[in-house]
Amino acid sequence: MVKLYGYFRSSSSYRLRIALNLKGLAYDTVPVNLVAGEQRGEDYRAINPQGLVPLLDTGSERLVQSTAILEWLEEQYPQPPLYPADALARARVRGLCQHIACEIQPLNNLGVLRYLRNTLGEDEDAVNRWYAHWVTRGFESLEAEAPADGFFGADTPAMVEVFLVPQLYNARRFAVDLAPFPRLVAIDERCRGHDAFGRAHPDRQPDAPRDEG
Numbered sequence: 001m002v003k004l005y006g007y008f009r010s011s012s013s014y015r016l017r018i019a020l021n022l023k024g025l026a027y028d029t030v031p032v033n034l035v036a037g038e039q040r041g042e043d044y045r046a047i048n049p050q051g052l053v054p055l056l057d058t059g060s061e062r063l064v065q066s067t068a069i070l071e072w073l074e075e076q077y078p079q080p081p082l083y084p085a086d087a088l089a090r091a092r093v094r095g096l097c098q099h100i101a102c103e104i105q106p107l108n109n110l111g112v113l114r115y116l117r118n119t120l121g122e123d124e125d126a127v128n129r130w131y132a133h134w135v136t137r138g139f140e141s142l143e144a145e146a147p148a149d150g151f152f153g154a155d156t157p158a159m160v161e162v163f164l165v166p167q168l169y170n171a172r173r174f175a176v177d178l179a180p181f182p183r184l185v186a187i188d189e190r191c192r193g194h195d196a197f198g199r200a201h202p203d204r205q206p207d208a209p210r211d212e213g
């Protein structure tokens with residue numbers, strides 16, 4: 001069975017959990033505690049010198065970078081397809097996914113926010129404003145392209161939703177105002193009806209803090 005090294009709240013790990021579930025592939029979870037800094041520890045860097053999650057251990061190879069891993073999954077396990085068959089439609093979907101993966105998430109990942117806070121001495125308000133600025137700017141263009149019904153480019157959730165749902169989860173954690181993005185929010189709600197998304201949710205991961213109540 002493949003092993004997914006990740007962290008319950010990591011949006012890039014969340015992408016892979018959704019895709020593995022959509023493909024019907026079982027996997028073992030290996031938690032890497034980002035808050036405790038395990039991603040920078042010697043043990044983890046020995047298997048991933050990039051010091052980031054996720055990492056997928058296929059049994060014969062260790063793959064890094066969620067977008068590369070998602071491409072590999074699609075090639076290795078083509079059913080059900082997460083990209084459209086048509087090349088132009090596929091390029092459009094990749095453009096939307098990369099908008100999230102390259103223009104939104106990297107500006108807001110843990111390492112960047114920590115640098116703002118700890119090295120540049122920005123206060124919590126400034127860090128939250130930074131976060132909201134880049135997410136809001138990114139969501140504005142996604143909202144403009146979002147369908148009124150169904151999902152991006154398909155009748156069922158597929159690759160754009162694999163990237164979008166974790167980014168929306170993350171935006172909610174940082175209390176970003178999602179009122180200007182009704183179409184994105186509606187797509188997220190429609191995804192909730194799908195077991196593959198439900199099982200991938202951060203709260204349902206083995207490393208999520210348990211409610212002691």
Ligand SMILES: N[C@@H](CCC(=O)N[C@@H](CS)C(=O)NCC(=O)O)C(=O)O
Pocket residue numbers: 009010011012013034039051052053054064065066067101106109110111112
């Ligand atoms: N481009 C990478 C992004 C990976 C990434 O930013 N991972 C975050 C969690 S979502 C991380 O490991 N952060 C730890 C850190 O910044 O120290 C991918 O798609 O896999």
